[in-house]
Amino acid sequence: MTAARQPQWPRLAAALLALPLLLPLAFLATGFGDGRPDLWAHVSQHLLPRATGNTLVLALLVGVFTLIPGIGFAWAGARFEYPGRRVLDWALVLPLAIPGYVVAFVYVGVFDYSSLLQTSWRQLAPGLPALPTPRGLVGAALLLSLVLYPYVYLLSRAAFLRQGSAALDAARSLGRGPVEGFFRVVLPMTRPAWVAGVTLAVLETLADFGAVSILGVETLTTTIYRVWFDLQSLPNAAQLACGLLGLVALALLVERLARGKAQYAERAIKPLPRRALRGWHGWLVTVLAGVTVTMGFVVPMLRLGTWAWSARDELPRVSEAAWNTVALGGMATALVLLLALVLVMIARRMPGDRAVFAASFVGNLGYAVPGTVLAVGVMLMLVWMEGGLAQLGLGRVALSSSLVAVLLALSARFLRVGHGAVETAFSALRPSVIETARTLAVPAWMRFTRITLPLLRPGLVAGALLVLVEVMKELPATLMLRPFGWDTLAVRVYAYTSEGLWAQAAWPALLLSAVGLLPVWWLMRQQR
Template structure:
């Protein structure tokens, strides 16, 4: 018997060749500790870091609680019960994902401002000295971010609750537990991998947030990194802080792994799970609570943006160049992400089961968990070093760190996971027999790919392109920190206006960005149906 041919090694080398540039920022962040400014670190340790670290940890803890309650509650109500308005609220509860957290932050700061409509109405009702919280601070930041991040928990938990059926609930009830105890002791442990994954995504987004906490006046590690680089003019120290935030992200991922334990996603129930009617005051209470969350997280921000935008109707041409810059950056980054994701997917199929290819793919997909500020600092440190090397080799000064290339690199590294997931999902829909038939044709490989495989992948690639495009357009810190001077996007224009308290001027770019953000939400709703 002829021994089976060993799998080719070149896909492994090619995969790591693709992954190497994306690993360089992290490597240079670690190497940054070779140059330590003791005086600056003493200043940071005394005046900035303790409060920033405390705020960061408090924000993450509060946000975890604020997203778990509505996320799990509405997911279980949707999967288990039929209450008034459920069909509409099932997809309406996903809509807050369309609005960036920094947009919700400045909308509510404007609404809750002393001269804003809410505080003015409150004083007219209860007297001139009456006031409401202004929404600033760590608690306000956690609440506002939770309004747009709870759908992560809701979507993943709801899918798991539907999959596991009534098995867990019935098993727990048969042991004598009441409905509430059965939910906590039976349903939640069984579906833990799903809702823990959603919770981790939300917490990572909170750790990475820069725009909302800046607008709300909350000092966190992300704002401290930005201030150290652009206020204290120390890129090496900013890199050291960024490495610390990266270590915190790694700790969150480790905690997620430990929380999941050996659990696996539940198998689909073999019998249907009929929803139980929830009538009377209980059903209307669930409906009212869900409607209230949708109003606060989507309707009120969009309504306020629309009214502000209408009051400055001449502001649309002002953001025209920023909109064009945003589209151009989004298109370039999307094309780059999908190209790299396609290469990884093809290498994985050229060498199925190769651990080297799988490891390279896993490493580059971790970029989505890395905050934009960390990627920006790492990319800048690496590109500055690369400029020095190229100048020494070729005698030519390349302006890599001050060009759009730096922004494209950071955005591609951050959102490659989104494109890779979409490409892998598209490949999963192809029958293996079809791919084998394509290989048997006596035509060049590139003709087989472009003529047969690529057309079949097109729907999945379009969906992936849409998801990447919107993520790139909404990204703030990496674009803000790496962009060429004077090169604004919609997100940067929103941040600049909001930082000055110019809510009306910020309305047009925020409204445009939020409406574009509805596209992937619409796609998610279609997938859920």
């Protein structure tokens, strides 16, 4: 069957599946016609310059702060043998399990004026100023980097392990030392990996809302929330969301230009050997890696544990938010996997079709869109739909104040996570198995339910796990779109920390961090 005779319904279905992301972003443009000019003058003069500057500086600092430890620890683990390497190789991934806003409020509580640390410092050094708090731009960049550097570490380490020793040996034969060979050979050849890791960290920084709110840093995400809820102007919030979306597009463009068109690959003639680091060199790497893991994972988990024990009476009050979180995660995960499964099956049915490829590409862009931007777009779209239904005589349909809004935003944001897992699962299928079933005249539905689906089950389970954890940790979209009084664990953490109730916020934060360990365990299992 030629491409011209192929049915059109798969293209139409793929386009419909891309609409949950396209429509909210399209409705953002309506904010330019309905905004309040007087309010926009106030925002552009007093709020926008500081928020834009802080956002750009924060993204730049996080990019630098994640690049150095990410590449450094990845190269040390792939190339050298140092004390504790086998443990630290996987321990360096553990900070990825803790949401950024949890680390932020933990360290704000640790350095609080009435905390044990500050009290002990005043007793030991009464004449010296108090210890600096993590509030502010630099503190936010450091704390976000503690939980985001594993992106660079994981991708760089995988690239270093895949890389053979031929290029480095050739550089040494030309008189290049190990340091010069690393910077002039290894880093350029693995550039796509670490550039992708830094880009992920920067995108997470641009989308962050909880950590910067707790640390008192005004960024575009917090300004969008403030304009919408405090100043009561959804159209003006849409204008700011368009600006934030432009910064995200700029980050993706820079990442594409940084990678270039060249292919960076090397046929591994022999594995890259590990060289033993003896003396203080090896122990220096061990200490640096240990301090990083301690600051990014051990200290937050220990502090959450002590707070949770002191506020153990609060656990029953968290149960409702926990059930809401599980219910929302289950519904969003099922929706995302269903959409991803249909998209992948359409793409496999029509390989090379430009319309299907474009629909899949657009649908997968949601992960790069901040939750605040999607929340504004979804709200504008649902308010318009409510008005249209009312004009048709169908009465008041509460779409914008229901879980429909939250599910739309979450499915659009995390479709890329589910799509990647489903696509990977399909790529591992042996075509001969499906072809054999087809030659035996097995009906299509039976081939899918009895052959394809059981073979896809491991990949689907992994994808469901990743999507579930991402949905449970998501704060801005859930906070801005949830029905009134319907809290999740992430929303409860934000509510408690907004009032400085660190101990009360410990239980929901501890539960979220424990769930976040599941994909970290899966990642390390895949690497092994």
